[in-house]
Amino acid sequence: MNNTPALDDLRNQLVDEIIAKRPLPAPIEQALRTVRRDLHLPGLNQADAYTNQAVTIEDNPNGPLALSCASVPSTVAMMLAQLNPQPGDHILEIGAGTGYNAALLAELVGAKGQITTIDIDPGVALHAREALNRTGYEDVRVMERDGLKGAPEHAPYSRMIATVGLWDIPAPWWQQLADGGRLVLPLRWRGQTRSIALTRHGNIFVSDDMELCGFVPIVGQTGERTTELANGTVRLHHDQDQPVDPDRLGEVFSTPLTEQWSQTRVSSQETFDGIWLRATASDDTVCRIEVTKQALAEETARRPAIPSRSPVLVSGNSLAYLIAKRDEADPELRSQLGAVGYGPDGTALAHNLIAHITAWGTARTASPRMTVHPVDTPESELPRGHVIEKVDSRMVLTVPK
Numbered sequence: 001m002n003n004t005p006a007l008d009d010l011r012n013q014l015v016d017e018i019i020a021k022r023p024l025p026a027p028i029e030q031a032l033r034t035v036r037r038d039l040h041l042p043g044l045n046q047a048d049a050y051t052n053q054a055v056t057i058e059d060n061p062n063g064p065l066a067l068s069c070a071s072v073p074s075t076v077a078m079m080l081a082q083l084n085p086q087p088g089d090h091i092l093e094i095g096a097g098t099g100y101n102a103a104l105l106a107e108l109v110g111a112k113g114q115i116t117t118i119d120i121d122p123g124v125a126l127h128a129r130e131a132l133n134r135t136g137y138e139d140v141r142v143m144e145r146d147g148l149k150g151a152p153e154h155a156p157y158s159r160m161i162a163t164v165g166l167w168d169i170p171a172p173w174w175q176q177l178a179d180g181g182r183l184v185l186p187l188r189w190r191g192q193t194r195s196i197a198l199t200r201h202g203n204i205f206v207s208d209d210m211e212l213c214g215f216v217p218i219v220g221q222t223g224e225r226t227t228e229l230a231n232g233t234v235r236l237h238h239d240q241d242q243p244v245d246p247d248r249l250g251e252v253f254s255t256p257l258t259e260q261w262s263q264t265r266v267s268s269q270e271t272f273d274g275i276w277l278r279a280t281a282s283d284d285t286v287c288r289i290e291v292t293k294q295a296l297a298e299e300t301a302r303r304p305a306i307p308s309r310s311p312v313l314v315s316g317n318s319l320a321y322l323i324a325k326r327d328e329a330d331p332e333l334r335s336q337l338g339a340v341g342y343g344p345d346g347t348a349l350a351h352n353l354i355a356h357i358t359a360w361g362t363a364r365t366a367s368p369r370m371t372v373h374p375v376d377t378p379e380s381e382l383p384r385g386h387v388i389e390k391v392d393s394r395m396v397l398t399v400p401k
Helices: 005-021 026-034 046-050 073-083 100-109 122-134 274-280 293-297 346-362
Strands: 055-058 068-070 090-094 114-119 141-144 157-162 177-189 192-201 204-212 224-229 234-239 258-266 286-291 310-315 318-326 335-342 369-374 386-389 393-398
Touching: 005 026, 005 046, 005 073, 026 073, 026 100, 073 100, 073 157, 073 177, 073 192, 073 204, 090 100, 100 114, 100 122, 114 122, 122 141, 192 274, 192 369, 234 310, 258 318, 258 346, 274 286, 274 310, 274 346, 310 346, 318 346, 335 346
Parallel strands: 090 114, 090 157, 114 141, 157 177
Antiparallel strands: 055 068, 177 192, 192 204, 204 369, 224 234, 234 286, 258 335, 286 310, 310 318, 318 335, 369 393, 386 393
8 A cells, every 4th residue: 555645754753762862772763763664554544644643443351451452662672672683683573563664674684584473362463464464564474373382483583573472481482592592571560560571591591671661461361360359449469479368458558557657759751660670570569559549539549649650569468559649848749658558567568668668769770680480490590699489480589779
């Protein structure tokens, strides 16, 4: 299909917006300026295809989250930069989506490269196949396949990228990526999601970049749990190895609250999700709290810093989570970060959270290093750091000194 000058302008404006906030390697910028996202989103207003937002392409009849989405373009660009595709690469993509990301990958690897994209949903796979054919990327291989199994018949891959949320690195993937190859995936632990860039060194994955993101979870992984409190108006999202007991927490919001405040302040433009990330590198009580609009309206719980997703420490019959308030005495009107605790040990947990806030506040750009090891790796062979147990792997997080 022919392009139009108006769509060219819209696409270039979107790319200009993205690179103004995050410079990109020239090949990735050129691919974003070349591939037409609107042709991968039929039925959507063409101008809307060039806004920096996600688009649902298939609803999920079994839950609130979509079954498949076209990711936010700036997130697509960020993950491509993490992956760093090169001409001639052989890449596996897990989560075909609209086929747009596979088209970008095809541009980046060139005629000598290979792209395989897989999706468990037949409708999504068909949508991607038709869009890729329509836009001139017939050489991209599209397979209807359980992403957790990968595509071993076309392995090894020099790079792999997942465009769905993963709670663990599936065991079948370990041998499908070539030694020295790169894996980028949205990985969930302790209630948060980070796009992690990993390189395989023998039987170990080693990270070199972590970026905040959010993705529809892959079908088939069930390592994350949700515990509902206050008649379902407050929810805790935690991992299966964390002993969060709804019976012990049933009356937690009926107890007096305690507030503590750190000396750490943030501007309105500054993200503070690094507190959560740093906390996971030393503290197994940290997970995510979600306080609904109903709970806020009924004043069931003190408002978290971000009601839908804030870090919370949970232990036994007590919890403490992140709060914030505008400091009117601050000439820059920054927000002061603190903690609110509930339950018998709420004060102690709030104190622990203040320590996490303070540690982040003194080194805000420091990010933990992650290594991922096969699940049967003995303790003696793991590096020094904080171990988080998964089903197929053991993650080790280390905070730089």
